[in-house]
Amino acid sequence: MRNFSNPGRSVTYGMNGAVATSSSHASQVALSILQSGGNAMDAAIAACAVQCVVDPMQTGIGGDCFAIVSPSGGDDLYGLNGSGKAPMALTADKLLDQGIDEIALTSPHAVTVPGAIDAWCSLHKSHGSMDFADLLAPAIDCAENGFVVTQRTSVDWLLAKDKLSQNPAAAALFLKNGETPAAGTVWKNPNLAKTLKAIAKNGRSAFYEGELAEKFVAALNAAGALHDMDDFSAASSDVVDLINTEFGGHTVHQIPPSGQGITALLMMNILKGYDMDGLDPIGAKRLHLQAEAARLAYLARDKYVADPDKADVPVDMLLSDEFAAHLRGFIEIGKAGDPGGAGALDKHKDTVYLSVVDKDGMAVSFINSLFHPFGSGIASEETGVVFQNRGAGFVVEKGHPNCVEPGKRPLHTIIPGMVTKAGKATHCYGVMGGAYQPVGHSHVLSNMFDFGMDVQEAIEAPRAFYNAGVLEVEETVPASVQQELADMGYEVRPPEMPHGGAQVIFINHETGVLEAGTESRKDGHALAY
Numbered sequence: 001m002r003n004f005s006n007p008g009r010s011v012t013y014g015m016n017g018a019v020a021t022s023s024s025h026a027s028q029v030a031l032s033i034l035q036s037g038g039n040a041m042d043a044a045i046a047a048c049a050v051q052c053v054v055d056p057m058q059t060g061i062g063g064d065c066f067a068i069v070s071p072s073g074g075d076d077l078y079g080l081n082g083s084g085k086a087p088m089a090l091t092a093d094k095l096l097d098q099g100i101d102e103i104a105l106t107s108p109h110a111v112t113v114p115g116a117i118d119a120w121c122s123l124h125k126s127h128g129s130m131d132f133a134d135l136l137a138p139a140i141d142c143a144e145n146g147f148v149v150t151q152r153t154s155v156d157w158l159l160a161k162d163k164l165s166q167n168p169a170a171a172a173l174f175l176k177n178g179e180t181p182a183a184g185t186v187w188k189n190p191n192l193a194k195t196l197k198a199i200a201k202n203g204r205s206a207f208y209e210g211e212l213a214e215k216f217v218a219a220l221n222a223a224g225a226l227h228d229m230d231d232f233s234a235a236s237s238d239v240v241d242l243i244n245t246e247f248g249g250h251t252v253h254q255i256p257p258s259g260q261g262i263t264a265l266l267m268m269n270i271l272k273g274y275d276m277d278g279l280d281p282i283g284a285k286r287l288h289l290q291a292e293a294a295r296l297a298y299l300a301r302d303k304y305v306a307d308p309d310k311a312d313v314p315v316d317m318l319l320s321d322e323f324a325a326h327l328r329g330f331i332e333i334g335k336a337g338d339p340g341g342a343g344a345l346d347k348h349k350d351t352v353y354l355s356v357v358d359k360d361g362m363a364v365s366f367i368n369s370l371f372h373p374f375g376s377g378i379a380s381e382e383t384g385v386v387f388q389n390r391g392a393g394f395v396v397e398k399g400h401p402n403c404v405e406p407g408k409r410p411l412h413t414i415i416p417g418m419v420t421k422a423g424k425a426t427h428c429y430g431v432m433g434g435a436y437q438p439v440g441h442s443h444v445l446s447n448m449f450d451f452g453m454d455v456q457e458a459i460e461a462p463r464a465f466y467n468a469g470v471l472e473v474e475e476t477v478p479a480s481v482q483q484e485l486a487d488m489g490y491e492v493r494p495p496e497m498p499h500g501g502a503q504v505i506f507i508n509h510e511t512g513v514l515e516a517g518t519e520s521r522k523d524g525h526a527l528a529y
Contacts, residue, residue, distance in 0.1 A: 001454065011456045011515050014528025018514040019043060020503035021354040022058075022432070022522035025147055026050045029138045030356055031527040033130070040358040041069065041127040042135055044366040045120050049139035049196070051352045052116075053189060054147045056174060056374065056386065057156045058432075059352040061195070061207070063370040063388040064112075065119035066255050068242065068418040069127055070425035073361025073507065077418055077425075078126070079255050081409075082119025082237040084112040086391055088406040089226035095396050095404065103392050103404065106163065108225035110389035111376050112410065114207075116368055119237045121204040127362070133200035140200065143193035143384070146186040150523040154183040155497075160373040169219065169381035170374065192384025208232045212383055219380035220387065234407075242418075245269055245319060248449025250426060252441075253418045258307040261415040262318055264438035266297040269324035270331075271442060276450040282462050282477055284484035285333075290446075291466035291490065292337050294439050296327040298466075299341045301438075304401065307409040311401035336489035339469035351414050353430035355503040357514055363428040363507065365416035371434070417441055426507055433500030436465050440500040448506075455504040455517030463499040466490075474498055497521075 012018065017040075019030035030047035034040070044067075052060045065082040090109060095101070103110050124132050149157070157180040164170045165178070173189060174180070181187050198206040206212055213232040220227045242253045243261065247268040254261025270293040279286045300323075306313055317323055330337060351369035369388070376389035393410035395402050402411050415437050419427035427448075431440030440463070447458035462476040464485075471490040473482050486492045501519040503526070508515060516526035 009456050011454050012526035012528050014514045016359040016529050018505050018516040018528035019356050020516045020518045020526040021047050022501050022524035023051050024525050025054045027525045027527050038130045040356040040362040040364040042130045043356045044364040046135040047354050048368045049136050053139050053142040057160050059368045060370050061116050062114045062385045063116050065116040065368045066416050068365040068416045070363040073425050075420040075423050079240045079242045080237050081240050082115040083409050083412050084115040085407050085409050087227040087231045092396050092398050092404050101396050105372050105389050105392045106377050108223040110391040111225050111387045112390045113231050113235045117207040118235050122237045136196050136200040140193050140196045143189045146188045149181045149185045149187050151183040152523045163377040167377050170377050170379040172381050189384045195383045208235050215380050215382050223378045250419045250421045257305045257313045258409040259412045259415050263297050263301040264441040267293045267438055267442040273328050281451040284481045287464045292331040294466045295337055305411050306401035310408045351432040353432040355428045355505045357505050363425045365418050365428050367414045367416045369414045424509055429504040431500045431502040436500045439465050444502050455506050455515050459502040459517045460520050465499050
């Protein structure tokens with residue numbers, strides 16, 4: 001339990017349903033859906049649709065979606081990869097012929113076909129109970145009649161001002177007189193409201209075929225992208241078999257590649273080889289071990305993880321105890337490791353996350369993203385839609401498993417999580433934050449399983465992220481600990497913004513109580529009844 005003398009939040013408790021999102025608007029909508037008889041999937045879709053309006057830099061219908069579902073609270077889990085693919089006309093040879101050896105974040109070639117709407121419709125068909133149009137109604141109201149911009153959202157919006165200014169359509173949709181909205185501003189996107197109404201009426205086909213798709217393709221082609229109508233009509237989500245590992249006496253489940261969930265599992269496999277008893281959860285040794293596990297797991301991710309339909313991804317090897325033990329051999333306690341890996345692999349050739357649990361036990365771990373703030377920054381003004389930049393996750397290196405290729409999914413960062421034990425779902429959780437997510441997953445779960453924190457304490461505990469040779473440490477980590485880490489050889493820096501955004505619902509099967517926690521680094525709330 002938290003120290004009530006310090007700032008912080010309490011765990012939210014309920015018996016009939018719980019929601020945790022990074023938006024107060026979305027949490028209220030999700031809870032109202034549950035209280036009106038909708039199930040957890042209904043609430044998740046409605047909440048995410050709202051966030052696509054009220055958090056436009058973090059997510060949108062021009063992005064992708066992944067989900068893990070426990071339909072009735074057991075360990076018979078359902079996974080969906082709702083990520084989009086590269087257009088069929090895009091090849092590595094075309095890029096290399098133009099002198100492009102890296103896909104920039106704002107490049108038109110970074111735009112993959114948005115998968116979110118197809119994913120929502122697929123999830124609604126398999127697990128929803130309410131009319132799809134009713135689920136989009138709150139989002140349509142926010143877009144048409146306005147919503148109040150919250151504090152963290154206003155900061156993230158401001159940080160993306162220059163990107164928005166580069167695209168006339170994006171500037172028209174998301175700037176007013178060249179400026180971003182301050183907290184407390186009422187903001188509308190009537191063009192997006194019209195698009196959502198069309199989707200509410202005609203479902204998936206409204207987005208991927210006909211007039212809307214023609215406008216999307218026209219906007220993308222005008223920016224230099226190679227999409228055509230066939231790329232949009234062919235978009236399809238995939239039901240997938242989940243991957244997992246044992247950690248802290250529980251089974252942790254992730255979506256398999258093309259996502260980076262396997263990176264989180266590899267980190268956990270490395271870390272469970274160390275005894276955490278007696279360590280300070282925000283002490284130098286714990287953060288050092290986490291940094292080294294991240295360093296090695298991310299090197300493996302960048303070498304091996306790709307679209308398994310287009311490349312050979314050695315999933316079994318990456319999840320094996322032998323591979324984790326091999327990587328642990330490249331960790332020297334008390335010393336920062338080589339960012340390049342020093343031969344470790346030679347022998348082994350902004351986003352929104354939300355969690356919902358309903359009265360019948362259905363648990364939905366749901367994540368939706370544009371990747372970087374406002375995605376590519378390329379928008380379709382008529383439709384109110386801004387397009388993601390997931391294609392920046394490709395490499396332009398022929399022969400690499402993650403090389404860009406027609407109809408291929410890029411290495412993807414967004415990863416919903418689910419934890420089970422003794423045949424039951426126990427933790428419906430996720431940690432948004434781009435590349436940080438595998439670290440966030442292992443950090444939050446370790447906080448609970450290794451250090452006995454409740455869901456809110458586990459979320460609020462200080463974070464650090466080893467990223468490309470730099471250890472980015474939040475300012476709440478004591479200065480003495482930061483100095484110890486620097487003495488180990490790390491380049492220690494503060495992050496531009498706090499790391500990630502977690503939502504966790506713990507399903508306490510002994511008491512029948514739902515325990516929900518939400519990210520204090522964001523604007524959202526956990527609600528329950």
